[in-house]
Amino acid sequence: MYQIKESNRELVTQHYLGTTYEKWPMYYLKISQPTNKAKKIIWMDCGIHAIEWISPAFCHWFVKEILQNYRTDPKISSLLQNLDLYILPVFNIDGYIYSWTTARLWRKSRSSHMNGTCFGTDLNRNFNSSWGGVGTSHNCSSSTFCGPEAESEPETKAVARLIESRKSDILCFLTIHSFGQLLLSPYGYTKEPASNHQELVDVAQKAATVLKGKHGTNFTVGPASSVLYQNSGSSRDWAHMIGIPFSYTLELRDRGAHAFFLPADQIQPTCEETTMAVITIIEYVNQKYFPNGAKLTSGNLCLNLLLSVLFVGALS
Amino acid sequence: MELEPSHYPAQRAAGVARACISYRRGECTDIRDIPGTGHKYHLEFTLKDTVQEVSFNCTAEVLYHLGSQHSAPEVHFTVEGELGKNPDDADNKFYSRIKSLKEPLVAQNIPDSFGIVPPEMEPIRHLAFSACDYIIWQNSTENTWYNLAQIQDVRQVKRNDDYLEFDYTVLLHDFVSQEIIPWQMQVLWHPQHGVKVTQNSRQPK
Numbered sequence: 001m002y003q004i005k006e007s008n009r010e011l012v013t014q015h016y017l018g019t020t021y022e023k024w025p026m027y028y029l030k031i032s033q034p035t036n037k038a039k040k041i042i043w044m045d046c047g048i049h050a051i052e053w054i055s056p057a058f059c060h061w062f063v064k065e066i067l068q069n070y071r072t073d074p075k076i077s078s079l080l081q082n083l084d085l086y087i088l089p090v091f092n093i094d095g096y097i098y099s100w101t102t103a104r105l106w107r108k109s110r111s112s113h114m115n116g117t118c119f120g121t122d123l124n125r126n127f128n129s130s131w132g133g134v135g136t137s138h139n140c141s142s143s144t145f146c147g148p149e150a151e152s153e154p155e156t157k158a159v160a161r162l163i164e165s166r167k168s169d170i171l172c173f174l175t176i177h178s179f180g181q182l183l184l185s186p187y188g189y190t191k192e193p194a195s196n197h198q199e200l201v202d203v204a205q206k207a208a209t210v211l212k213g214k215h216g217t218n219f220t221v222g223p224a225s226s227v228l229y230q231n232s233g234s235s236r237d238w239a240h241m242i243g244i245p246f247s248y249t250l251e252l253r254d255r256g257a258h259a260f261f262l263p264a265d266q267i268q269p270t271c272e273e274t275t276m277a278v279i280t281i282i283e284y285v286n287q288k289y290f291p292n293g294a295k296l297t298s299g300n301l302c303l304n305l306l307l308s309v310l311f312v313g314a315l316s
Numbered sequence: 317m318e319l320e321p322s323h324y325p326a327q328r329a330a331g332v333a334r335a336c337i338s339y340r341r342g343e344c345t346d347i348r349d350i351p352g353t354g355h356k357y358h359l360e361f362t363l364k365d366t367v368q369e370v371s372f373n374c375t376a377e378v379l380y381h382l383g384s385q386h387s388a389p390e391v392h393f394t395v396e397g398e399l400g401k402n403p404d405d406a407d408n409k410f411y412s413r414i415k416s417l418k419e420p421l422v423a424q425n426i427p428d429s430f431g432i433v434p435p436e437m438e439p440i441r442h443l444a445f446s447a448c449d450y451i452i453w454q455n456s457t458e459n460t461w462y463n464l465a466q467i468q469d470v471r472q473v474k475r476n477d478d479y480l481e482f483d484y485t486v487l488l489h490d491f492v493s494q495e496i497i498p499w500q501m502q503v504l505w506h507p508q509h510g511v512k513v514t515q516n517s518r519q520p521k
Contacts, residue, residue: 104429105465105487105496122494141521143494229492256463259489261431 001027001089008067010034017088018158021111024093026158031066031085033077040289041166042282043244044174045088045159048123048235050095051107052178054252054262054270059089059176061271062278079282082290083171092123092155105260109153113140121147124175125231126156129238130189135231146233163239171285172246173239174278179259180228180251181219183208183277186240188224189232194240197223203284204248207277214273217253224249246285250274328492329357332389332456333376354381355458363395372397380458388454403507410439411507414480420472421482427466440470444484446511447503452488455518465489465496479504485519497521 005014011033017026032039046059066085070076090096094110108120118140125136131150132138139145151157163170185200194200201221208219220227224236228251240247253262253270262270348356356379363372376393403411413436414421426441427433433441444467452462466487473481481504488497498519504512 100429104425105489107494107496143496256491258431259463259465261427261429261466263431 001029004029004063004067011067011070015086017162018154020092020094020155021109021153022094024097026088026091026093026155028086028088028162029063031063031080031087033070033080035081037082039082039084039169040285041084041086041170042172042174042285043086043088043163043170043239044176044278045091045235046176047090047096048092048175049107049177050092050099051105051260052252053099053260054178054267055176056090056096057267058252058271058274059087061268062275063087063089065275075279075283079279079286082286083282085282088159091159094155095120107143108145109155111147111153113145113148121145121153122233123153123156124177124235125233126151126153127160127233127235127238129187129234129241130232133189133232135188135229136233144231150233159235160238163244164242167242167244170239170244171289172248172281173236173244174248174250174281175235176250176252176274178252178262179254179256181217181253181255182227182249182251183219183221184224184227184236184249184251185221186223186247187237188228188230188234189237191223191225191230193223196245200246200248203246203281206284207280210280211273211277214276215269217270217273219277246281248281250277328456328458328461329359329378329380329389332378332453333359333361333374333391333393350379352382354379354383356380370397386455386457389456391453406439407507411480414472417472420474422471423467424469425466426470440482441467443482443503443505443511444470444486447484447501447513448486448488448499450511450513451499451501451516459492461491462488462497463491468498473502479506479509481505 001014005012011031013030013032014027015030017028019025044059044062047056049055066076070080092109095106095108098110099106106120108122110119111121112119122136122144125131125144125146128150132146135144136146137144147153151160163173183204185197185204186194201223204221208221211217211219224231224234234249236247236249252274253266348358350356356377359376359378361374361376363374364370373396374393376391379390381387381389421440423437423440426437445464448464456462464486467484468487469485471483473483475481481502484501484503486499486501488499489495490497498521500517500519501513502515504514
């Protein structure tokens with residue numbers, strides 16, 4: 001992260017979020033075109049579940065894509081006029097390290113419970129969105145242990161604190177997982193539709209279609225509680241509940257043939273197709289909140305003034 | 317086995333049928349509640365042998381029994397075409413190779429963390445898939461979706477007869493609960509006689 005920030009100083013800054021249970025510092029990258037404009041925010045996090053190795057790989061790829069192409073790709077440069085990208089490459093640092101050094105199939109964080117006899121909270125059950133309800137476990141040895149209380153984990157607190165403080169500027173919250181090839185909208189904790197359910201599904205469908213165009217990969221779209229399973233305490237649900245209009249979980253390749261052990265030759269194609277899907281979602285958000293022509297440049301202003309002078313002249 | 321998210325309960329039932337017959341994708345046509353007995357799923361699907369590159373049409377009925385005591389789901393199926401195959405070259409080569417090993421085969425972590433399986437371990441992995449099918453079938457409920465995630469450990473047990481025997485510790489993944497469940501299984505194999513799980517037990521996490 002340091003190297004990326006150093007070699008792209010005009011665009012990238014590194015920001016402290018907090019520390020993990022094992023005291024690793026958590027940083028997110030802010031990709032922001034310097035202007036005087038007040039911009040809105042797109043948030044994306046990877047690696048909340050340690051076992052899902054393709055996820056952090058995707059965040060790294062995505063950052064690389066943006067930084068390599070923002071000067072030459074009109075799509076990307078136009079997005080960056082109005083939007084800042086906040087990227088957290090590894091949410092669950094402790095768990096991710098543990099999956100590399102000790103237990104490949106570890107999913108949770110590495111917090112200690114029950115006097116050191118039980119480890120880890122499922123960070124995606126630890127958010128304050130119907131916490132502790134359906135689809136979670138209150139048993140600390142379970143893979144979906146929701147923690148002793150909502151936001152009990154330092155990692156959850158660190159992210160929630162930032163999102164909460166900037167929520168009026170965050171338009172889109174994306175959280176990257178595997179596997180399943182799914183684009184999930186809220187909610188997981190209930191079958192009740194989100195207030196903007198249809199729009200969420202339409203945009204996701206658009207993204208899935210674009211994704212499929214790249215390598216033919218099929219993604220299924222819909223609310224988590226119908227497409228996947230009911231679960232409470234997810235970050236995606238929480239983000240939408242505090243008012244972030246676009247909130248999605250992406251479950252990347254595959255559908256179970258390799259499951260968590262995605263072969264190395266699928267990393268790049270997965271990252272390429274997912275990048276296209278994410279850009280599609282961000283483009284929609286950009287168009288919706290910054291429609292073409294609404295932006296007043298100095299050129300437009302002169303033309304407007306000229307026209308109004310002519311009209312006044314004509315009327316008098 | 318792959319997910320087809322349009323109908324997850326049907327997929328889980330199909331997973332059970334697969335574990336019983338071995339398949340790749342399923343489509344539910346009917347779920348029936350049989351009062352006092354359980355839930356019956358009627359399925360039509362395609363079985364794909366990825367090694368031989370052949371497909372078979374199948375129908376199956378999977379009955380999950382109600383009751384406090386777990387019993388294996390009942391599976392009745394029909395398959396268009398011949399499923400069973402004669403041992404092929406690869407099977408015989410594998411058999412000869414293992415039989416002639418001086419030291420019993422021992423291996424861990426198949427696939428490794430990066431998804432890599434050494435070519436000589438592929439048959440060990442195929443054998444584990446087959447043996448796990450039995451365990452998955454026997455232990456499935458309407459709310460589980462088991463798949464073999466990784467072979468944690470495999471040790472050959474030398475025998476005096478014609479069979480090969482392996483003691484496996486595998487890690488099963490349940491997609492519904494996201495649990496990783498260690499399972500020990502004793503597996504016999506012979507090119508002509510096929511796979512048999514002689515003993516198996518769930519292990520503590």
